[in-house]
Amino acid sequence: DNNTAERALRGVALGRKNYLFLGSDAGGERAATMYSLLGTAKLNDINPQAYLRHVLSVIADHPVNRVDDLLPWNVAL
Numbered sequence: 001d002n003n004t005a006e007r008a009l010r011g012v013a014l015g016r017k018n019y020l021f022l023g024s025d026a027g028g029e030r031a032a033t034m035y036s037l038l039g040t041a042k043l044n045d046i047n048p049q050a051y052l053r054h055v056l057s058v059i060a061d062h063p064v065n066r067v068d069d070l071l072p073w074n075v076a077l
Helices: 003-019 025-043 048-061 064-070
Strands: none
Touching: 025 048, 048 064
């Protein structure tokens, strides 16, 4: 039974057509970064929407040399 593997790849399959419209290689890299961050949040039992909301609300005033503090395993929501 491979239902677990198929469920894990469902997001990739559903978005496949949308990936054609990322615009450029840089757009694809940005999308890959976002998918990685949100996937890591899920693996760390963090609500991805709450994580993204938190990061976007504090990133403007956050020092560049402490960006590691905003990674999913360092954020306490």
